[in-house]
Amino acid sequence: MDPYDSDSSTDEDFAETNVLLGYAADEVIEDTISHLGGWPKWLDESTPPPGEFANCQVCNSPMLLLLELHGDLPEHFSNNERRLYIFGCPRKPCNRKPGSIRAYRATRKVHLENPQPSKQQEKPAEKKPVPEPAPAPAPAPPKPKQDLGASLFGATSLTGSVSANANPFSSKPGGSLSGANPFATPQSTTPAPAPKPALSQSETNALAESFADKVRLSTPGVENSIVPSAITKQTPESASTPKLWPAQSEFPAPYQNFFLDAEYETMSRASTPTIPDNVQMEPMDEDGGAGSADLKDTFESELDKAFMKFSTRLAHNPEQVLRYEYRGAPLLYSYADQVGKRLHPEGTAAKVTTTGRGSIPRCEYCGSERVFECQLTPHAISVLEDGREGVGLGKDDSGMEWGTIILGVCAKDCAPETMNVTGWREEWAGVQWEEMK
Template sequence: MDPYDSDSSLDEDFTETSVLLGYAAEEVIEDTISHLGGWPSWIDENTPPPGDYAYCKVCNSPMLLLLELHGDLPDHFPNNERRLYIFGCPRKPCNRKPGSIRAYRATRKVSLPGLPLPRPQKEEKKPEKKPEPVAPPKPKQDLGASLFGAASLTSSVSANSNPFSVNPGSSVAGANPFAMPKPATPAGPASQPSSSTSTNALAETFADKVRISSPNPTASASGTATKQTPESAGVQRPWPAQSDFPPPYKNHYLDAEYEAMSQPSTPTIPENVTMEPMEEEGSGGNVDLKDTFESELDKAFMKFSTRLAHNPEQVLRYEYRGVPLLSSYTDQIGKRLHPEHSAGRVTTTGGGSMPPCEYCGAQRVFEVQLVPHAITMLEDGREGVGLGEGDAGMEWGTIIFGVCGQDCAPEKIGQLGWREEWAGVQWEETK
């Protein structure tokens, strides 16, 4: 049986791993941000992605959202607000071509490293305790706003934990979470609870279940920055209007549990029973069934499908700085990432062969991957949606999302940075 990095044993028959599995649900469970399909939403409605990010690199047509994931990592990047996106082209001619599936990360700093997170409420109260000056509180409120960014930023900052966590500023269940967010209201009493929330006082949600307690190593740049950041590139092509996109995939929210796998019992053979090799008729008994059955391709796919079969309803697998589950060792992605076929292993300290971040040169690390059951959920009820030659079904086996290990972003508090990250796509094997 394949070795698993087990954290704990649930009982004699089950083993729990450090991989968090995502499951699709039609109704909101806890997280109103993370979802499959539907329309994307942005951390800041005034800063959508660069318009070029909306288009397939093959046909230059607008793509559809496959996944939006709340990606805050307070144990690694406590000063950063993060969100992850995967888009894919639904047109059949673009299947299996590089650039038809693209991955993005949005990051915004809510504080500078080494400084506490913004707490405007406390800044207002301290001067009021002094009895001598009869100074009005309004000037002090403006001072707090100048220290921690614009008032509109303060009202929209989320101090939530990592992916799939609940956003206090998001709409309640029943509202449409995929519509563009409502404009932020000016900072005031109503915005104080959101801005003063501490990451240590969050409710346990999908995100809080992620065991991300290892310290963030100072990753040295394993490559050279080759791409200009969108925020420094000047005027960007605008994000297309919603009417420019094809009909979206069906929307599903996400819930999660840690991966639990059953341990098959090992059959015992009575002492008085002997085992003889099987012989195929006309083969002379020289057929090695194991070698015939377990080719390099079969071995990878068997491990992939067997692992997924323990929890067949999973749509994604999440383990920041973990190791992705490969569906093939012989395709381009398998040769890059599998330790037997690449120069090293996909680890937190390098050695893997994900391309480095083009914006800062840091080593990329694995964060999340979509698995085949996501296709079933996304395409549910999609019959009859025509795109000319296309929309005939997705053909990928898994989409592996590699992110910058330094989570590079603008240093200015409140400025949102967009980064295109690495999408390693393993397509279905063709016979």
């Protein structure tokens, strides 16, 4: 009998990690917010980003949306609603230049609705009860707003946090997903939405087709305006007349919209052997012997070692377009480029650092450390550019050339202190470009 029967494999043959993987989906599964490509949908439609955020810093032309991510983290920032965005310039001359890919975070502080009692409050009183006159019946608490995710997609609804913990990024529930899609739409904790005027037919057609495009949740009676000098980085000249976000007609044709499904990463235990960090990879001479490694050979050796680890890890789940682990460590495409040297400094062996000296730059708004939150993988390029030949910029629309885009965010999630006011922050996008062969 064969020593190995492929039909007899069990869950013990696989290991689950803390990394949440995102997969592209043509249709809405549960989350109506997170998506690749398409048009962005703002956390507050009345407060779009500053107009300067729309443009590539190389050619000063409008960029295209690569990723929009529902980013509520109830366990870390219980009063904050968060949204993450990555934009990229599709023009060939801007490839491989700093500022051609930019990342943003929108954050809004809100009041908690129906906060959960603490465990101590839930325990019965141990003291002997004292008879008291029957109190008047208390008014019934207001019913929580309907959980759109639960009503439409069967998502579990929780209360007591900004997002009802439906966001997959807050924690790893019980070590597995228990069959529920972690990208479920969150329960809103803002006051009941006020009716808004219907969109015109032309505006409706221009929006991506999802439930979130048809239902606009906003806070009535609150001035959701940005104070440029306090919220965005502005020059004295631009502070007086902030530039508005451009109309859709000013942007190139967007990438196709794909929603996101998610599962925690699983890896086969019988995987391809990894390369120990203390192994030196040296080029071979033509006669088969080990040659002396000059500077170029050393660079290529480090590149090969990092790339082999990168590609081997992705091969376990090749359809992934997104890797997410808040305060985790990114998977580096290279150790030898500027980003690799910053996050994988010499002498740290396998350790990748994302906080502290010499790692991700600090937040320019509050001075706090930044931490890793997510990264895009090369398969996202294949998904976004499928069928895009001849669309948009013609010969200048040459395709994306990055290996991975790493997003680092403010560890304190800095935002305006005023409730229900949306603040915009530019975050750190660490781009590791494909190596030229």
